[in-house]
Amino acid sequence: MKRFKGWLCRRFLPEWARESLVEENKRLQGQLAEARAEIAKLNAYLDGLEAGLRSQRRIVINNNAGEG
Secondary structure, three states, X not given: OHHHHHHHHHHHOXXXXXXXXXXXXXXXXXXXXXXXXXXXXXXXXXXXXXXXXXXXXXXXXXXOOOOO
């Protein structure tokens, strides 16, 4: 499909349209990379938050029943 799309663009699009298409694709790829980085950062934050909450759920009961 990628080869067909490339052929179609080279064959039928004028030069200015090809250039604008390439520029737009580069801009969108940059935005996509930024969004993926932000998602990875937020997922790491959530993993840390989950680990912190899990460690607080431990219930320790000290009833001193064996003494005295």
